[in-house]
Amino acid sequence: MERLVKWVLRHRWTVDLPLYAVFLFLAPNWFGDEPWPTRAIPMLLLLPLLLRRRFPRTVAVVIIAGAAAVYFNDIWAYDRGRTDLAMAVVLFNLVKLRHRWFAATIAAAIVVLDVQWVSLYAPEAENPTFTMLGILPLHIAAWALAEFFRAREQLTAEEEKRxxxxxxxxxxxxxxxxxxxxxxxxxxxxxxxxxxxxxxxxxxxxxxxxxxxxxxxxxxxxxxxxxxxxxxxxxxxxxxxxxxxxxxxxxxxxxxxxxxxxxxxxxxxxxxxxxxxxxxxxxxxxxxxxxxxxxxxxxxxxxxxxxxxxxxxxxxxxxxxxxxxxxxxxxxxxxxxxxxxxxxxxxxxxxxxxxxxxxxxxxxxxxxxxxx
Incomplete structure (x- = not known):
């Protein structure tokens, strides 16, 4: 078991496999007047996530820009679930790597984008405030989990030094x-x-x-x-x-x-x-x-x-x-x-x-x- 854990830590891509499976599960709506390659374009905007550990800030900016492009486009706007998940992933990555101030900026951008999405596509909903706030627990949980894992890694490093x-x-x-x-x-x-x-x-x-x-x-x-x-x-x-x-x-x-x-x-x-x-x-x-x-x-x-x-x-x-x-x-x-x-x-x-x-x-x- 210990060897398996060490191997997984050396090959982080294995941890990402379940995440990629979720992104595929949240596939775009294939039905509509537009051709399916057009509807699948938001999935291409997720590819920078593969480099998030090596270029955390750059990938975060690219993902936020891609989310803005999705939310301002009527064809892709309802692809909100996968987009918010991608933004939560980069937020988690930034906090875990101790880029807290940059993560706070990204978190503010996420809130602005969610407000913009609600104002454009859910103004007539029975409870637009709930619609806007309903996604926030995902980002809060991403920040909290990143803090937990960062503290755990720091404790492990200190124990190894000791x-x-x-x-x-x-x-x-x-x-x-x-x-x-x-x-x-x-x-x-x-x-x-x-x-x-x-x-x-x-x-x-x-x-x-x-x-x-x-x-x-x-x-x-x-x-x-x-x-x-x-x-x-x-x-x-x-x-x-x-x-x-x-x-x-x-x-x-x-x-x-x-x-x-x-x-x-x-x-x-x-x-x-x-x-x-x-x-x-x-x-x-x-x-x-x-x-x-x-x-x-x-x-x-x-x-x-x-x-x-x-x-x-x-x-x-x-x-x-x-x-x-x-x-x-x-x-x-x-x-x-x-x-x-x-x-x-x-x-x-x-x-x-x-x-x-x-x-x-x-x-x-x-x-x-x-x-x-």
Whole structure:
């Protein structure tokens, strides 16, 4: 059914078929002294209606001129039904296409022509006023129907624009989410890989056994990063259904161990009722904070990750000390880390505070408000 409606809207001539059938039904009076081609001439005056959508004003003027010619001719004068219907059609067309002022002029011309017809051909009727006004409901209905269809089309267009805007917003939101996920996965994993590779390079002569442990960390981190990237690619290809499984708070211990730094983990409270989406945001915040520590803190800096479940809030605090070793070589920064954390916190109406500590370290404190 929907396909049929769309096809009809693309081929408007199919809608006109019933109208043309009515015009043929209202055929002229074939009986009289004049030859039938002469009596059929008013039907030729209706041909401009075929072009009314393309040239609405021109066709309206031609139809009004043809109606005047019909009403002033004794042979065609009683062909009033088809002529008034043609004038109602052009009036409908003008209003629907938003040519209201021009339509008002045409409506005035229609009234003048009807008054002229009554004065010429029905002056002796019992009720000439009724004869004149009896045709007006046709034109009033044409105007009203045009207003209705115009308002309906406008509403449909606005709904399509709104749906299109919502679709674009959803796409933009999804792109932002995926970009944020990619940043968190790659920034953390590649930072761990680079720093461990540099450490292995320095220790290959002094502590060969440490090199093996470091290479194991690099391999494990690389595999985890690939697994995360596969999840994100599944989201791109399969949509919403592919978003699970995702990292959860239960994997925090592995995340802390993966950092390669002396970091303690302190988790309190029951994370059981926590929604999966909130758990993912908390995990990503911890991941980004550890990434910043790996990138910017000295090699001997220690850290602490604290996660407290205090319904309806989740409190996250990640700190690191200043350390005393020379700073590690600076790693490239995208500048999106703190922005991404702030966006995650805003999703759950929480708060984020970051800043340096007196001993030269750094502190990240975030709160997620998880309402039932």
């Amino acid at each position: 749906d299109d805007a919502q679709t674009r917003a959803a796409v933009a939101e999804e792109r932002t989410r995926i970009a944020r996920e990619l940043h968190d996965v790659l920034a953390h994993s590649i930072s761990v890989i680079v720093l461990n590779a540099e450490g292995a390079k320095l220790a290959r002569h002094r502590e060969p056994e440490a090199v093996d442990r470091t290479l194991d960390t690099i391999v494990r981190t690389g595999r985890d990063a690939l697994a995360e990237l596969r999840r994100l690619l599944e989201v791109l290809h399969a949509g919403q259904a592919a978003r699970s499984p995702q990292p959860t708070l239960a994997e925090l211990r592995e995340l802390v161990d993966q950092s390669g730094r002396d970091v303690t983990l302190d988790v309190s409270g029951d994370p059981g009722p926590l929604p999966a989406s909130a758990a993912l945001q908390a995990y990503r915040i911890v991941q980004e904070a550890l990434t910043n520590m790996i990138k910017h803190a000295p090699a001997d800096a220690t850290g602490r990750v604290g996660v407290a479940f205090e319904p309806p809030e989740v409190r996250i605090e990640v700190t690191n000390t200043g350390g005393h070793a020379p700073p590690a070589p600076a790693l490239p920064s995208s500048g999106r880390g703190l922005t991404g954390m702030r966006q995650r916190v805003e999703m759950y109406h929480g708060e984020l505070s970051t800043g340096p500590l007196p001993d030269g370290g750094y502190r990240v404190c975030a709160t997620l408000v998880v309402r039932p």
